Amino acid sequence: MAEGKDLGKTTISMEANLAAALSYVFGWVSGLIFFLLEKENKFVRFHAMQSILFAVTWMACMIVLAITIVGAFLIPIAALAFFVLWIILIIKSFSGEIFKLPVLGEMADKYSNIKV
Numbered sequence: 001m002a003e004g005k006d007l008g009k010t011t012i013s014m015e016a017n018l019a020a021a022l023s024y025v026f027g028w029v030s031g032l033i034f035f036l037l038e039k040e041n042k043f044v045r046f047h048a049m050q051s052i053l054f055a056v057t058w059m060a061c062m063i064v065l066a067i068t069i070v071g072a073f074l075i076p077i078a079a080l081a082f083f084v085l086w087i088i089l090i091i092k093s094f095s096g097e098i099f100k101l102p103v104l105g106e107m108a109d110k111y112s113n114i115k116v
Helices: 014-026 028-037 041-066 070-093 104-111
Strands: none
Touching: 014 041, 014 070, 028 041, 028 070, 041 070, 041 104
């Protein structure tokens, strides 16, 4: 468990902090897998949804930069920034924190709510 924090039970028989961190590892694919498999843990669902949104945003930014003239020079900088942020998201989720990205974090929070 992450530093003694009780992050709740999961339906996937995995520690919540590990599941949340793994949801970032393969971008939107792992995020989608954990989002669909986890039915009750809000912490895991939040990080899985934020992973999906972050990965889609990353891909969209790279595509936009790739088709613009100025973007060709900005791709390495943007890629490094996204990579560093991705590592931070993995570390924060594994340590049991809900680290909300601006805009994406709010969207993830909204979409990760469990409907009964």
